[in-house]
Amino acid sequence: MRVVTIKMDEQKKDGLEQQQEQTQQVEVKPAGQFIQMKPFKFIMLMFFTILITAGLTIFALTFGEKKVVEVKVPIERAEFTKLYEAFDMLKGKYYKDIDDEKVVDGAINGMFEALEDPYSDFMVKDEAEQFNSGLSSSFQGIGAEIQERNGFITVVSPIKNSPAEKAGLLPKDIILTVDGKSIQGFSASEAVALIRGEKGTPVKLTVKRGENAQPIEMTIIRDDIPVETVYGEMLDGDIAHIQITSFSEKTGEELEKMLAEYEGKGMKGIVLDLRQNPGGYLDAAVEISNLFVPEGKAIVQVQQKDEEPVITNAIAGKKYNLPVTVLVDNGSASASEILAGALKESFGAKIVGETSFGKGTVQNVTPLKDGSNLKFTTGKWLTPNGNWINEKGIEPDVKVAYPAYASLPILDPTIEMKEGLQSDAVKVAEEMLEVLGYEPGKADGLFDQYTERAVKKLQADNKLEETGILTNETTYALMDALREKMKSEDPQLLKAKELVSDAK
Numbered sequence: 001m002r003v004v005t006i007k008m009d010e011q012k013k014d015g016l017e018q019q020q021e022q023t024q025q026v027e028v029k030p031a032g033q034f035i036q037m038k039p040f041k042f043i044m045l046m047f048f049t050i051l052i053t054a055g056l057t058i059f060a061l062t063f064g065e066k067k068v069v070e071v072k073v074p075i076e077r078a079e080f081t082k083l084y085e086a087f088d089m090l091k092g093k094y095y096k097d098i099d100d101e102k103v104v105d106g107a108i109n110g111m112f113e114a115l116e117d118p119y120s121d122f123m124v125k126d127e128a129e130q131f132n133s134g135l136s137s138s139f140q141g142i143g144a145e146i147q148e149r150n151g152f153i154t155v156v157s158p159i160k161n162s163p164a165e166k167a168g169l170l171p172k173d174i175i176l177t178v179d180g181k182s183i184q185g186f187s188a189s190e191a192v193a194l195i196r197g198e199k200g201t202p203v204k205l206t207v208k209r210g211e212n213a214q215p216i217e218m219t220i221i222r223d224d225i226p227v228e229t230v231y232g233e234m235l236d237g238d239i240a241h242i243q244i245t246s247f248s249e250k251t252g253e254e255l256e257k258m259l260a261e262y263e264g265k266g267m268k269g270i271v272l273d274l275r276q277n278p279g280g281y282l283d284a285a286v287e288i289s290n291l292f293v294p295e296g297k298a299i300v301q302v303q304q305k306d307e308e309p310v311i312t313n314a315i316a317g318k319k320y321n322l323p324v325t326v327l328v329d330n331g332s333a334s335a336s337e338i339l340a341g342a343l344k345e346s347f348g349a350k351i352v353g354e355t356s357f358g359k360g361t362v363q364n365v366t367p368l369k370d371g372s373n374l375k376f377t378t379g380k381w382l383t384p385n386g387n388w389i390n391e392k393g394i395e396p397d398v399k400v401a402y403p404a405y406a407s408l409p410i411l412d413p414t415i416e417m418k419e420g421l422q423s424d425a426v427k428v429a430e431e432m433l434e435v436l437g438y439e440p441g442k443a444d445g446l447f448d449q450y451t452e453r454a455v456k457k458l459q460a461d462n463k464l465e466e467t468g469i470l471t472n473e474t475t476y477a478l479m480d481a482l483r484e485k486m487k488s489e490d491p492q493l494l495k496a497k498e499l500v501s502d503a504k
Helices: 010-023 039-063 078-093 100-114 125-133 163-167 188-195 251-264 282-289 335-346 424-435 449-461 472-488 491-503
Strands: 121-123 138-141 144-149 152-158 174-178 202-208 216-221 223-226 230-235 239-244 269-273 298-304 310-313 324-328 350-353 361-367 373-382
Touching: 078 100, 100 121, 121 125, 121 188, 125 188, 125 373, 144 188, 152 163, 163 216, 174 188, 188 202, 230 251, 239 251, 239 491, 251 282, 269 491, 282 298, 282 335, 298 335, 324 335, 324 491, 335 350, 350 491, 424 449, 424 472, 449 472
Parallel strands: 239 269, 269 324, 324 350
Antiparallel strands: 121 373, 138 223, 144 152, 152 174, 174 202, 202 216, 230 239, 298 310, 298 373, 361 373
């Protein structure tokens, strides 16, 4: 055993002598050797010894092959304790290395899924870029607004003149698979990432329409989707039929330009067509409402969490004080419903058509540093009279349904239908031919001689080879003819026009 003696200065000598006297009576064995050191040097030596030992221990535990202790980020908020524990457990004990970024993204995705809100979504960088491109002047894809509902990807509305519309995709269609891959449980952003693609490339969708209908397979060729949001035509009686297909940053500007043009041509009334319009920017809906709603009257109310509703009132400016009817259907959502509600309750416009979609919430998109996006609901909007239409929609003043043939399932042009074939698809084709006046005989699902004769008439009218076989170009010609009939005999538009004429 080593004994350390410390040499004291003269001022402490007396104290030392007293201690020696007290210990003389005790027998003490002499130490083998002595190290003499000043107090300050001894204390500093001990300090550095402890510091170096601690440093080496931490280094070994943190960076050694076999970690004994996991060094964790301090947790300041108790609610994240479980999250950190789960991450550390996976990081340390999962049977193979984990992708940290992917696991963290998955955790954030889980937070958003737990909200059970189809309009809130976490988008990784690639998904965020695709989402942002959809708000620009154009993008490449099929041209359909979709959302996740109850674990399924549901079509809100196809964009006017898009490949999706031309292929026959309809609001409330459920997309089951994309190129053979099930997308059940996908977020809207994840589904968009699969459906979009380069112009000219095909995407194969399996679609469910209605409760008991058999799934439909369709192949859609992707194309450039220009975001042209305002279309118009002057109907007889100097009534302007103006269709708004979505609400982008420039929609208000486009509409003002068109209204000024029609005003110069003697416009006496307006049918504002918001059918199949999935929405867009709230500000665009407010801007358009300002063209009609009198100054000072309410356009919309927005209510944030635990706050009173904030009312947006119409401001001064150019006003079109003309008879207006608004067309809506089950594909009219969000900003479309804001505009329809404002014109109904603060301007006195009549709503014609079918009950709208029913989206009464407002979302905010916040970019993160890595390029990902957080899109989440920040509040709800109410009509000028304080009505919340979420999941209820806006009821039309005059309800006019689409004709029954408008909801017929689309036909797969890759299937060949000819005499002797019996199937549900043949029955649908016979119903289409009958609506168009081609007299296919009884619509019983059997492709017989009468069906063949009807198909040959269709082919002759479209300058196609008269084979009597329904496939490829003949199938497309049949569906295009049905769409044109719907457009020319549009009962909703005719009723809206009638109401405007009566109000002039």
